[in-house]
Amino acid sequence: MTSELNQLRERFVERGGQITQSIGIGRVIGQVFAHVYFSPTAQTLDDLTRELGISKGSASMAVRQLEQWGGLKEVSKRGERKDYFEANDDFGRIIRRALLDLIGRRMKVTDSLLEDGEAYLIENGKDSRDKEIQFLHRRIRKLRHFRDRAQYIWDSSIVRLLLK
Amino acid sequence: MTSELNQLRERFVERGGQITQSIGIGRVIGQVFAHVYFSPTAQTLDDLTRELGISKGSASMAVRQLEQWGGLKEVSKRGERKDYFEANDDFGRIIRRALLDLIGRRMKVTDSLLEDGEAYLIENGKDSRDKEIQFLHRRIRKLRHFRDRAQYIWDSSIVRLLLK
DNA sequence: TACTACGTTCAAAATGATTTGAACGAACAT
DNA sequence: ATGTTCGTTCAAATCATTTTGAACGTAGTA
Numbered sequence: 250m251t252s253e254l255n256q257l258r259e260r261f262v263e264r265g266g267q268i269t270q271s272i273g274i275g276r277v278i279g280q281v282f283a284h285v286y287f288s289p290t291a292q293t294l295d296d297l298t299r300e301l302g303i304s305k306g307s308a309s310m311a312v313r314q315l316e317q318w319g320g321l322k323e324v325s326k327r328g329e330r331k332d333y334f335e336a337n338d339d340f341g342r343i344i345r346r347a348l349l350d351l352i353g354r355r356m357k358v359t360d361s362l363l364e365d366g367e368a369y370l371i372e373n374g375k376d377s378r379d380k381e382i383q384f385l386h387r388r389i390r391k392l393r394h395f396r397d398r399a400q401y402i403w404d405s406s407i408v409r410l411l412l413k
Numbered sequence: 414m415t416s417e418l419n420q421l422r423e424r425f426v427e428r429g430g431q432i433t434q435s436i437g438i439g440r441v442i443g444q445v446f447a448h449v450y451f452s453p454t455a456q457t458l459d460d461l462t463r464e465l466g467i468s469k470g471s472a473s474m475a476v477r478q479l480e481q482w483g484g485l486k487e488v489s490k491r492g493e494r495k496d497y498f499e500a501n502d503d504f505g506r507i508i509r510r511a512l513l514d515l516i517g518r519r520m521k522v523t524d525s526l527l528e529d530g531e532a533y534l535i536e537n538g539k540d541s542r543d544k545e546i547q548f549l550h551r552r553i554r555k556l557r558h559f560r561d562r563a564q565y566i567w568d569s570s571i572v573r574l575l576l577k
Numbered sequence: 578t579a580c581t582a583c584g585t586t587c588a589a590a591a592t593g594a595t596t597t598g599a600a601c602g603a604a605c606a607t
Numbered sequence: 608a609t610g611t612t613c614g615t616t617c618a619a620a621t622c623a624t625t626t627t628g629a630a631c632g633t634a635g636t637a
Contacts, residue, residue, distance in 0.1 A: 261530070276625085289548045304626065309586090331584095332584075362425065381415075395505065441595080470617090477615090
């Protein structure tokens, strides 16, 4: 009976690992979150290494990453030196924070490339008849428009809907 | 001058590769799309292997994947045996298709796990006082609610806004 | 102070994903 | 029919990412 519950928990752990693996942030993150989420009691790093069969280093890193995204919170137990972790269940907030963190920073670099490119083309193509310059300019403009709209959608709807 | 344009194109190719790499679908996809997108003329597999320094196999696979997502389209040239490719610039549609493809299918499996789990817990925990069963049941319910809402948001807003 | 029980770090190892390229088949040309 | 030019496939090689674990720092304890 209890073993059946454990089996169920293990299936969720496995699936959690698959999901985070498939989105490219490593299997351990998903396993750790799922395990803590489905554990009635707060868990320590030792619990994680034992139950999930992962190293202490992995457990430590996963736990800290998840904390950053608000997926886990540390709870202190009187008279205990170990760190205890509980899962948050506000998925919207967690996912939003993770996405902001994962995607957000990449954007900056690309933005500056778009701006540089456009600036260069405007500079050098002002009254140019050069077909290629005109072509590139159109393409960059189109890309920037899309980027702006994506930014707008991101800011205005996804965030509002998913958060809270 | 032309070489400066080429440099610009190369920077976009590199950035494209970084982006697709960072989201876990391989560098070549981004490189190929960026190259074709910023090329005034339709490109062949040979062009790609030469300009990007990738193998013919890679070029072939990337091009077909991008075609599936609507990122590239094949254009035929009279009297030519080679396949020529042009880029689409309807980014919203491309990204949406890619996301549907990449994320969409994973959902199914997780759904069935949620359903199985819930069914099992309802079955075995109907009038159970067992604290752990009740706990798991609450957690699964919460997760399923989130999943349902995410599905709704996905269906109703992102898709509509990003597509077209 | 010295010892112990923790969490963290990061170089190295293991793992897993991507890329290559030789072999192949199909379609065209001669 | 034969040779050539294409695109595709997939096992093997390469490359990148994740994971490990030994060494370390810190804080508590005796």
